[in-house]
Amino acid sequence: MTEKIKIFLDTDLLEKYLLGATSTEESLQVERYIAMYPEVRETYNELQENLEAFAKLHALKVPVGLKDTILHKIRQQKRGTSKFLKYAIAASFAALIFAGSSYFFYNQNKNLQEENTLVTNKIKDLELDMQVQLEDIRNQYIVLNNPNTKKYSVRGNKKAEELKAVAYVNPVKKLSYINVSNLPQLPEDKCFQMWAEVNGEMVNLGIIKDIDDKDKLWAMPYADNAIGYITIEQQGGNATPTVQNIVANINY
Incomplete structure (x- = not known):
């Protein structure tokens, strides 16, 4: 004391x-x-x-x-x-x-x-x-500092050609993050939403709210052969991803 x-x-x-x-x-x-x-x-x-x-x-x-x-x-x-x-x-x-x-x-x-x-x-x-x-x-x-971390560049498809991101995956620590460095502008009634497919289950990672926050790291659930997605959804987000609106695939 x-x-x-x-x-x-x-x-x-x-x-x-x-x-x-x-x-x-x-x-x-x-x-x-x-x-x-x-x-x-x-x-x-x-x-x-x-x-x-x-x-x-x-x-x-x-x-x-x-x-x-x-x-x-x-x-x-x-x-x-x-x-x-x-x-x-x-x-x-x-x-x-x-x-x-x-x-x-x-x-x-x-x-x-x-x-x-x-x-x-x-x-x-x-x-x-x-x-x-x-x-x-x-x-x-x-x-970001472990030598076992692997980096994967992510680019958008024709629906979002300006999209750029980098995925960071550490298979030893079983940690995954993604940094979205650039996103195209969307209409006010639309938003970008992130997803991860882990063991056959789709996990909602949330809406990307601030496209100007280029230093933000988004945590992603780690799994072998997991796949991440970025989609365009109605403002407020969606409970399930709209497949036809996928603008980027993240294979990690």
């Missing part, structure tokens, strides 16, 4: 945050630490659980008629009536306030728990997206 996290945990900011007693600036700091540091998040979850257990233990409803019972007993007392009455009423209201505050903290804790779950899920999604992106970048680096 770093000194920075230890100093933060030694403060009472987490407890104040759970009770809704932090300022806007303090709340932002607490939420940032919870999102960034697992040690802080674990301590926060433990405090939540302890608060919920406390709230459940003490969140008791005031029995019906408790106040009337107390007042009835007071009337039966012959001595110290006035003084005892004040104490009894105070105790009754104290019980009501305590029960109400316990219920308030219980609800507050449930809301915080739901918010914490939402934040945790967002963090997990971001971590998963980051892992996928890092894995893709690592694979691109391997394909």
Whole structure:
């Protein structure tokens, strides 16, 4: 645990945050630490659980008629009536306030728990997206720099003579990518779509949206004797390739 996290945990900011007693600036700091540091998040979850257990233990409803019972007993007392009455009423209201505050903290804790779950899920999604992106970048680096990678030039047919692309295939690492360096202009209601035929199954690789992005590498599923296609489809893409609109074959 770093000194920075230890100093933060030694403060009472987490407890104040759970009770809704932090300022806007303090709340932002607490939420940032919870999102960034697992040690802080674990301590926060433990405090939540302890608060919920406390709230459940003490969140008791005031029995019906408790106040009337107390007042009835007071009337039966012959001595110290006035003084005892004040104490009894105070105790009754104290019980009501305590029960109400316990219920308030219980609800507050449930809301915080739901918010914490939402934040945790967002963090997990971001971590998963980051892992996928890092894995893709690592694979691109391997394909472009590994001596076992083979390059295949791809040219368009008569329907798209300006089309140029290069396929990169590494049979050792079993990775395949394609870089589309040039595409002809299409009408607004048309688009280019990429496909790969792997083990007899056609896989949709997506629409080529930005024809100006000449450095983009498109990942292709690897398989022995796989074939890639580029087709012209209606804007928005198609679920299956339009065979008569194939403009390029990619044999890899």
